[in-house]
Amino acid sequence: MKQIISIYKEFFTAYGLQGWWPLSGLNKSVGKNDRDWQNYIKVIKGHASDFKKNWPRHLGIAPKNSKEKFEIITGAILTQNTSWNNVERALYNLNKHKINTLSEIKNLDKETLALLIKSAGYHNQKAERLKLIAAYFSERDLDKIFNKPFYELRKELLSLKGIGPETADSILLYAGELSIFVIDSYTKRIFSRILGKKTEKLKDYDDWQKIFMDAFFEEENKVNIFKEYHGLIVRHGKEFCRTNPLCKDCFLKFYCFCGRIEADLRE
Ligand code: SF4
Numbered sequence: 001m002k003q004i005i006s007i008y009k010e011f012f013t014a015y016g017l018q019g020w021w022p023l024s025g026l027n028k029s030v031g032k033n034d035r036d037w038q039n040y041i042k043v044i045k046g047h048a049s050d051f052k053k054n055w056p057r058h059l060g061i062a063p064k065n066s067k068e069k070f071e072i073i074t075g076a077i078l079t080q081n082t083s084w085n086n087v088e089r090a091l092y093n094l095n096k097h098k099i100n101t102l103s104e105i106k107n108l109d110k111e112t113l114a115l116l117i118k119s120a121g122y123h124n125q126k127a128e129r130l131k132l133i134a135a136y137f138s139e140r141d142l143d144k145i146f147n148k149p150f151y152e153l154r155k156e157l158l159s160l161k162g163i164g165p166e167t168a169d170s171i172l173l174y175a176g177e178l179s180i181f182v183i184d185s186y187t188k189r190i191f192s193r194i195l196g197k198k199t200e201k202l203k204d205y206d207d208w209q210k211i212f213m214d215a216f217f218e219e220e221n222k223v224n225i226f227k228e229y230h231g232l233i234v235r236h237g238k239e240f241c242r243t244n245p246l247c248k249d250c251f252l253k254f255y256c257f258c259g260r261i262e263a264d265l266r267e
Contacts, residue, residue: 003195004215007252008225011232014251015239018231021072021174022084023063024091062177066142067100069175073137074105076170077129077162078120089119102142105134129162136160146176154180165205173230179222181212182230186237193241196257 063069071091078087093116099105105113114127136156137145145153150172157168165183172178183205191208192199202208212229216222240250245258248266253259 001195001198001211001215004212007191007194007255008229008232010252010255011236012228015232015235018228018235020227020231020234021063021075021170022231023068023071024088024095063175066102069142070100070102072175073102073133073171074130076167076174077126077133078117080122080126080162080167082121086119086121090117093117093119101138102134103138105130106138125162129160132160133157133163146172146178150178150180165209169209173223173226177223179226181209181216181226183208183212184230184234186233186241187212187230189243190233190237190241193245193258194252194256 063072074094075087075091078090094100097116099108099113099116110124110127110131113130114123117123117126117130120126153176154168154172157163157171158165169180169182172180173182188208192202202211212226216225219225240246240252245262247253247256247259247262250256250259253263
């Protein structure tokens with residue numbers, strides 16, 4: 001579907017680089033003299049104001065150590081059914097209490113863990129899920145696990161209680177740097193509005209994921225695009241395409257199925 005690529009360009013032009021995953025900076029591993037940092041500066045050239053606004057978050061580079069991977073993996077679970085602000089408070093609490101590795105989560109008692117992540121909501125349930133995923137990863141080498149055959153690894157993650165495709169794919173894409181598109185509620189909401197009837201046949205997560213995977217099938221730089229596109233979708237879902245969409249002011253209003261209907265109704 002050609003529109004998937006066109007919309008990516010529209011989003012990128014409108015919002016600039018998002019640089020997801022939104023690392024807190026608490027476990028930041030790059031310094032201003034690091035080569036990765038210099039490369040990142042080159043990438044964001046032309047998006048300086050956006051970068052400044054988002055500093056120190058949104059580094060937009062691959063996680064460099066197990067602490068950053070830890071933050072992505074725990075963040076992917078904590079963000080289930082809550083806003084990112086609440087997740088950040090939970091991550092801050094974990095960091096403050098020196099819980100910075102999956103082994104430390106595994107060894108922490110569930111009640112204490114639940115208290116530390118309370119701000120993220122459903123804290124007892126999420127503590128249980130964190131303990132399960134911590135047990136899974138701490139039995140394996142976090143630096144090597146993502147070299148495993150992709151679908152085998154995804155299947156193992158999905159077999160863990162409370163890990164659905166969105167959480168598993170977030171971990172695979174952002175912690176593992178593996179090319180899989182993450183579908184979330186923003187994606188479904190925005191694209192069913194933009195594409196209208198074309199999305200009626202999309203019944204489940206896999207159907208939605210396929211249209212994005214197919215659109216970028218020939219693209220070599222899939223990982224970075226998938227990371228960025230997901231961040232841009234979330235941004236658009238917050239800025240314009242909210243539950244009650246702000247179509248009148250949206251830059252996609254003449255391109256979008258719902259936006260055009262809205263414009264016709266106003267005439
Ligand atoms: S025009 Fe309206 S429905 Fe379409 S993307 Fe923009 S805010 Fe969403």
